Amino acid sequence: MSKKNQILSAALFLFSNNEYAAVSTIKIAQKAKVSDALIFKHFKNKNNLYTVLIEQSEKIIKNQIDDIKNCVDGKSFLKKIIEFPFDISEENYPYFKFYIKLKWNQQFKTKSIWNEVKDQISFSLDSLQFDDIDKETGLLIIILDGLLENIILNGKISMLQYKYFLIHKYTL
Amino acid sequence: MSKKNQILSAALFLFSNNEYAAVSTIKIAQKAKVSDALIFKHFKNKNNLYTVLIEQSEKIIKNQIDDIKNCVDGKSFLKKIIEFPFDISEENYPYFKFYIKLKWNQQFKTKSIWNEVKDQISFSLDSLQFDDIDKETGLLIIILDGLLENIILNGKISMLQYKYFLIHKYTL
Amino acid sequence: MSKKNQILSAALFLFSNNEYAAVSTIKIAQKAKVSDALIFKHFKNKNNLYTVLIEQSEKIIKNQIDDIKNCVDGKSFLKKIIEFPFDISEENYPYFKFYIKLKWNQQFKTKSIWNEVKDQISFSLDSLQFDDIDKETGLLIIILDGLLENIILNGKISMLQYKYFLIHKYTL
Amino acid sequence: MSKKNQILSAALFLFSNNEYAAVSTIKIAQKAKVSDALIFKHFKNKNNLYTVLIEQSEKIIKNQIDDIKNCVDGKSFLKKIIEFPFDISEENYPYFKFYIKLKWNQQFKTKSIWNEVKDQISFSLDSLQFDDIDKETGLLIIILDGLLENIILNGKISMLQYKYFLIHKYTL
DNA sequence: CATGAATGAGAATTCATTCAT
DNA sequence: CATGAATGAATTCTCATTCAT
Numbered sequence: 001m002s003k004k005n006q007i008l009s010a011a012l013f014l015f016s017n018n019e020y021a022a023v024s025t026i027k028i029a030q031k032a033k034v035s036d037a038l039i040f041k042h043f044k045n046k047n048n049l050y051t052v053l054i055e056q057s058e059k060i061i062k063n064q065i066d067d068i069k070n071c072v073d074g075k076s077f078l079k080k081i082i083e084f085p086f087d088i089s090e091e092n093y094p095y096f097k098f099y100i101k102l103k104w105n106q107q108f109k110t111k112s113i114w115n116e117v118k119d120q121i122s123f124s125l126d127s128l129q130f131d132d133i134d135k136e137t138g139l140l141i142i143i144l145d146g147l148l149e150n151i152i153l154n155g156k157i158s159m160l161q162y163k164y165f166l167i168h169k170y171t172l
Numbered sequence: 173m174s175k176k177n178q179i180l181s182a183a184l185f186l187f188s189n190n191e192y193a194a195v196s197t198i199k200i201a202q203k204a205k206v207s208d209a210l211i212f213k214h215f216k217n218k219n220n221l222y223t224v225l226i227e228q229s230e231k232i233i234k235n236q237i238d239d240i241k242n243c244v245d246g247k248s249f250l251k252k253i254i255e256f257p258f259d260i261s262e263e264n265y266p267y268f269k270f271y272i273k274l275k276w277n278q279q280f281k282t283k284s285i286w287n288e289v290k291d292q293i294s295f296s297l298d299s300l301q302f303d304d305i306d307k308e309t310g311l312l313i314i315i316l317d318g319l320l321e322n323i324i325l326n327g328k329i330s331m332l333q334y335k336y337f338l339i340h341k342y343t344l
Numbered sequence: 345m346s347k348k349n350q351i352l353s354a355a356l357f358l359f360s361n362n363e364y365a366a367v368s369t370i371k372i373a374q375k376a377k378v379s380d381a382l383i384f385k386h387f388k389n390k391n392n393l394y395t396v397l398i399e400q401s402e403k404i405i406k407n408q409i410d411d412i413k414n415c416v417d418g419k420s421f422l423k424k425i426i427e428f429p430f431d432i433s434e435e436n437y438p439y440f441k442f443y444i445k446l447k448w449n450q451q452f453k454t455k456s457i458w459n460e461v462k463d464q465i466s467f468s469l470d471s472l473q474f475d476d477i478d479k480e481t482g483l484l485i486i487i488l489d490g491l492l493e494n495i496i497l498n499g500k501i502s503m504l505q506y507k508y509f510l511i512h513k514y515t516l
Numbered sequence: 517m518s519k520k521n522q523i524l525s526a527a528l529f530l531f532s533n534n535e536y537a538a539v540s541t542i543k544i545a546q547k548a549k550v551s552d553a554l555i556f557k558h559f560k561n562k563n564n565l566y567t568v569l570i571e572q573s574e575k576i577i578k579n580q581i582d583d584i585k586n587c588v589d590g591k592s593f594l595k596k597i598i599e600f601p602f603d604i605s606e607e608n609y610p611y612f613k614f615y616i617k618l619k620w621n622q623q624f625k626t627k628s629i630w631n632e633v634k635d636q637i638s639f640s641l642d643s644l645q646f647d648d649i650d651k652e653t654g655l656l657i658i659i660l661d662g663l664l665e666n667i668i669l670n671g672k673i674s675m676l677q678y679k680y681f682l683i684h685k686y687t688l
Numbered sequence: 689c690a691t692g693a694a695t696g697a698g699a700a701t702t703c704a705t706t707c708a709t
Numbered sequence: 710c711a712t713g714a715a716t717g718a719a720t721t722c723t724c725a726t727t728c729a730t
Contacts, residue, residue, distance in 0.1 A: 003690080019276060021193035035691045062728060072725065102275050103325065106189060135337040139315065142334075143321070146314035152273065162314075165307040175714080207716045212701060256693060347711080361622060365537035368703060379665075379712045384705060445620050447669065450533060479681040486662035487655065494658070497619065506658075511653040519693080540720060551695045556722060 004042045006032040012053055016098040020050060020105070027168060055109065057099040065116050069078045074124035079172040081140075082119060085148040086163050107171055113148070114141045128170070176214045178204040186227055188270035193243070211299060226280065228274045229271040232264060237288050246296035251344040253289060254293050257320040258335050278318075285320070286313045300342070348386045350376040352422035356397055360442040364394060364449070398452065401443040404436060409460050423516040425461060425484075428501055429492040430507050441496045457484045457492070472514070520558045520576045522548040532614035536566060541676070568625065573615040576608060581632050589652055590643035593636060595688040596658075601664040602672050602679050609667045629664070644686070 001009070009033035012025040025046055029036035043049040068084060071077040088096060102110045116123070122137045130136045141167070150159050173181070182203035186195040197218055201208035215221040240256060243249040260268060274282045286293070294309045301340070304310045321332050345353070345486035354376035356365040360434060369390050379452040388415050415421040432440060448452045458465070466481045476478045487510070517525070526547035528540040541562055545552035559565040584600060587593040604612060618626045621688050625683070630637070637651045646652045 019191040019193050019277075021191050025726085026724075035694095036725090037722065037727085041690075049343055051708055053706080103277050105191075106275065132337065135333060138334060142318035143311070145205070146318045150314070161307060161309060165304065165311070169311075197698080199700085203700095208700090209702080209716055209718095210714080212716075214715095218700065363535040363537050363621075365535050369705085370703075380704090381706085381712055381714095382710080385711075390704065448617050448620065449535075477683065480679060482678060483659065483681070483685075486666070487658055490662045491656035505651060506654060509648065509655070513655075537720095541722085542720075551721080552696055552721090553697095554693080557693075557695095562721065 003034050003038060004031070006034055006040055007042060007049070008053065008056065009032060011049055011058075012098060015050065016094040016101070030134065043085050043098070053098060054102065057095040058111075061099060061113055062097045062116065064088065065113070069117060069120065074145035075172050076149075077120060077124045078170055079167055080126070080168050081121060081144065082170070082172070085144065085151050086150075086160065088151070095151055100152060110141060111142070112145075114144060135162060175204070176207050179211055179214060179221070179257055180225065180228070184228075184266050184270055185219055187222065187225060188273070189267040212253065225270060226282075229267040231285075233268045233285055234288065236260065236264070241292065242290060246299035247344050249292060249296045250300070250342055251339055253293060253316065253344070254338050254342070255318065255335060257321070258332065259322050260323070264303060265324055271320060272324060276298060284313070284317075286316060300328065346381060347378050351383055351386060352397065352400065353394070355393055356400075356438050356442055357456070359394065359397060360438040360445070375480075397442065397492070398454075400448065401439040404439045404479055405443060405457055406460065408432065409457070413461060413464065418471035419516050420490070421464060422468045422472070422514055425458075425465060426510050426514070426516070427487065427507060429495050430504065437496055440492065444493060444496060453515055454487070456461065456489075458488060519548070519554060520551050522550055523555055523558060523565070524569065524572070524685070527565055528572075530612040531566065531569060532617070556592065559566050559627055569614060569644060570618065572625075572674065573611040574627075576611045576617060577629055578632065580604065580608070581629065590640035591688050592663060593640045593688055594686055597633060597637060597682055598663075598682050598686070598688070599679060601660065601667050602676065604667070612664065616665060618666060628657070628661075 007028060011023070011028045014028055014031060021081050021096070026036050028049075029039055039046075039049065043052065058122070065084075068077065068080040071080050096113075099110065102108050119136060120140065121140060122133050125136050126133050143163075147159060147162060179200060182202045183195070186200055186203060197211050198208050200221075201211055211221065215224065237256075240249065240252040243252050264326075270287075271282065271286070274280050284290075290313065292311060293312060295303050297308050297312070298305050319331060319334060355367070355372045358372055358375060361465050364384065369383050370380050372393075373383055383390075383393065387396065409428075412421065412424040440457075444457070446452050456462075462481060462485065465484060466477050469480050469484070472478050476487060491503060491506060524543060525534065527539070527544045530544055530547060541555050542611075544553050550635060550684065555562075559568065581600075584593065584596040587596050587624060591663065600647055610637075612629075616629070618624050637656060638649050641652050641656070642649050663675060
């Protein structure tokens with residue numbers, strides 16, 4: 001792994017578990033086994049490193065979401081989307097944790113993770129004869145958000161029951 | 173308002189909108205129109221001030237929840253609990269924002285806001301002939317959590333539609 | 345004991361065991377079981393309290409020395425002066441400790457404890473047929489200083505042997 | 517001189533003339549013509565800088581003492597040891613002043629400067645037919661301590677007379 | 689590409705002191 | 710006489726960042 005990637009990886013881990021201000025560049029450098037000056041060779045400043053991580057996370061999350069977008073059938077798409085929070089590889093947890101936590105930070109405007117699939121969710125729910133598609137869509141997103149957050153924070157085991165429960169509830 | 177309360181109030185506002193480390197005691201003092209030394213007369217240190225705010229928030233949130241606990245009828249209780257996030261007085265938003273955000277902080281173990289009413293939710297759902305009470309309860313709590321978080325972060329207006337939608341969905 | 349004396353007593357104890365700057369007025373007040381504001385009612389400022397203690401110590405030490413000055417006989421006076429460091433009441437140790445330590449503090453010019461009896465020492469040594477009275481006097485004072493300092497710092501027990509040794513050495 | 521040594525040197529000078537707490541890191545930095553942050557790059561904290569100085573002083577004092585230890589003849593060794601306080605190079609005064617003053621500080625246990633030569637003093641006094649070697653040794657050390665302290669605090673000039681006086685007294 | 693040395697700005701905290709009561 | 714509330718100044722220490730090598 002290149003030193004730049006060592007820095008990114010260390011920073012991601014630290015930022016995902018700690019506040020921005022609580023993660024000093026020195027700590028990042030130490031965790032990355034790199035001199036602290038090197039951080040400023042690769043990134044304009046701490047904030048820029050943070051921004052790069054945001055972009056990286058966005059990209060990785062988007063990629064994961066894209067994997068289920070090609071599902072044309074409504075039922076199987078909904079099943080996929082409900083399973084999504086449970087199927088995230090644990091090595092990607094930091095990206096999600098980091099990104100989701102961002103919503104509490106006023107300075108960064110982040111988009112909802114589900115933005116890209118919102119329409120497809122609506123479409124699928126429609127095909128399943130749901131009324132009030134907009135609200136059903138919004139509700140499902142709220143649920144997905146909750147599942148994901150719980151999994152990221154506490155692990156997937158305790159949440160697994162809800163996967164089957166929801167699949168059954170939506171008759172998928 | 174006593175100077176101690178000025179400090180608490182300023183700190184709550186700042187902490188609810190910013191990271192712990194990003195809120196300096198000087199900023200708190202300035203917002204509270206008080207010398208920063210005074211903070212340390214009233215609180216052992218910054219962390220103690222933070223802890224006091226956690227306890228205060230816990231108490232205030234608990235009080236609000238308690239207000240709906242005396243509702244004996246299942247249907248009206250569920251209605252109340254769904255309306256709860258929408259009925260929070262805006263002046264209490266900082267307490268909720270502050271407290272809910274805490275879940276991202278590893279050092280502080282916080283309880284779920286709904287802990288105190290979880291049993292009553294189960295009981296009420298049972299009385300409404302729901303199957304799989306445990307999971308229905310968990311799901312509803314996930315939804316409530318999502319509603320609350322959205323309201324706290326973005327205001328209640330955009331979420332209002334979900335209040336009526338859920339009341340209707342649960343046939344209350 | 346008056347509160348003023350409580351302050352003086354607490355301050356003496358603390359100053360005798362710690363540096364000036366390491367003894368905060370708050371600690372003095374706590375030890376004296378008094379509010380810290382009271383210190384400034386009785387003393388203009390911390391430095392003044394310190395100065396008062398210097399004067400007090402000087403007086404007490406002078407009083408103790410005076411007790412042996414009335415000894416007219418050379419031999420018995422020398423015996424008395426050698427015994428002096430061993431005869432100090434332990435409750436007066438703080439005064440001595442406090443005062444002797446002062447010599448390391450550039451801002452305060454303190455006189456030697458033996459100043460008042462220097463002439464009498466010379467006189468007594470002369471009566472015992474010593475040559476080079478001035479230097480013998482200076483040497484004895486160096487020895488007395490050393491004894492006293494050791495006793496104050498480590499207790500008298502380990503030094504007791506030197507009392508008899510010196511009395512014998514000076515054939516008293 | 518390296519900046520680290522500038523810091524050590526400035527700190528030694530300041531600490532040897534002032535209390536620990538009265539020597540701020542800023543003053544050290546100013547005297548060393550260095551930013552105060554640099555102090556904390558080279559030393560974990562102020563206390564660590566102090567500790568390093570203690571070790572340095574111990575080493576330097578030990579080295580000076582070692583220089584006279586190789587004197588095998590009793591008489592000439594005693595002469596050397598009596599001359600020792602007068603032969604200290606003035607540029608080393610701060611080390612001695614700093615180290616000797618330490619005995620008033622409860623937190624630091626320091627050894628007597630003469631520890632390393634105590635046996636040799638006993639041995640030499642024995643060879644000169646003194647009785648009660650132990651006490652004679654102790655007494656001489658008290659005298660040496662007194663001489664050294666006076667020299668360090670007030671300069672050697674006024675004490676010089678005692679050098680010749682003692683050499684004569686011990687018939688060296 | 690990589691680092692060690694260096695620093696200015698800012699953080700939390702302590703302290704001596706004042707003042708109203 | 711005694712205290713609680715309040716503060717400005719100072720202190721130790723951390724941090725993001727720069728620069729020479």
